[in-house]
Amino acid sequence: MESGIAIRETKFAGVFSDSQRIYTRNLTPGIRVYGERLIRINNEEYREWVASRSKLAAYLKLGGTFFPFERTTRVLYLGAASGTTASHVSDIVTEGKVYCVEISPRSFRDLLFVCSSRKNMIPLLADASKPENYVTMIDRVDIVYQDIAQRKQTLIFVKNMRAFNAKAGMIAIKARSEDVTRNPKEIYSESIRKLESEGYEVADVIALDPIEKDHAMIAVKGK
Ligand SMILES: C[S@@+](CC[C@H](N)C(=O)[O-])C[C@H]1O[C@@H](n2cnc3c(N)ncnc32)[C@H](O)[C@@H]1O
Known part of the structure; x- marks a missing residue:
């Protein structure tokens, strides 16, 4: 200490x-x-x-300006893994909630341990591409935060934003999960176009290189 x-x-x-x-x-x-x-x-x-361990911290270190987390915010966190970033969000939203969705049973075991000492973190072993399976377990969320390294990241994010009628969201896009052969910038632009075509206002875009290679954080305001 x-x-x-x-x-x-x-x-x-x-x-x-x-x-x-x-x-x-x-x-x-x-x-x-x-x-x-x-x-x-x-x-x-x-x-x-630690910015090298958390894309949300990397986003702030690299000059991100959109930060929708306050004391009472209720967050749907998709791809919580073992709870590294989610635990910092839990430190911030002390009177809110962090609903932590994770698909991997291995990571979920570690996540359970972190949630057991944090009153505002709720673990859910579920597939983020199927919000219909957990929407009834959560009464309301303000913000969707997503960090899942898999294909169709933007589509999954939009599905959750819609299912919960969230007022804002942040998505960490991993370009290589969409297509290793394409220029990451093209993938970020495609994601931005998709978000805009769904009616979301893009509030900030920050490439996370060199802290997180081929990743970008995109922040949106809800409809
Ligand atoms: C890069 S890690 C997340 C790291 C974490 N956000 C952090 O900063 O502490 C991506 C996580 O997303 C999870 N994941 C991938 N696809 C998923 C899905 N469809 N639903 C839920 N979790 C998923 C993976 O199992 C993995 O734990």
């Missing part, structure tokens, strides 16, 4: 910075999720949010 570092809240509520690294306030003091650094300042504990 380190101390003596000066940090301040950034323009994004719940995200802190010491000018080099970013942090969230640990909802479960003393507990690390992925080996991240913990620091203690004025009786509060903060967890480093």
Whole structure:
């Protein structure tokens, strides 16, 4: 545990910075999720949010401007894996919820462990391409956040945005999951066109290279 570092809240509520690294306030003091650094300042504990481990942190580090997470936000998180990024979102939406959808039973076991100590994280072993299978288990969400490395990512995102009538969303596009032979920029443009044709306003697009090669984060506002 380190101390003596000066940090301040950034323009994004719940995200802190010491000018080099970013942090969230640990909802479960003393507990690390992925080996991240913990620091203690004025009786509060903060967890480093490591950009090379989290595309949402990479997005912020690279100048992302759209950040729809607030204290009471309810988030549908698709592709939660073992809960690395979802746990930081859980630190931010302290009075909201993070519904964590994950398809892999192996990752889900680790996710269950993280959710067991976090009152606002709810694990769902499900396929994000079939929101009809979990829509009745969730009463309302504000934001859809998606990070699934598989084909038809944009289509799956749109299906979920629609199923939950979400007011905003963020999708981390992995170009190589769509087509390894195509230029990633073409794949991002195609995704943007699809989102716009579905009536969503694209609020921000940030390529995540070099932190995450051939990935981009696209943020949209709902209809
Ligand atoms: C890149 S990892 C996610 C990392 C995680 N978002 C983080 O930052 O901590 C992608 C995850 O999406 C999951 N996934 C892929 N297709 C999925 C689907 N159709 N439904 C739910 N999860 C899916 C994979 O099993 C994998 O755990």
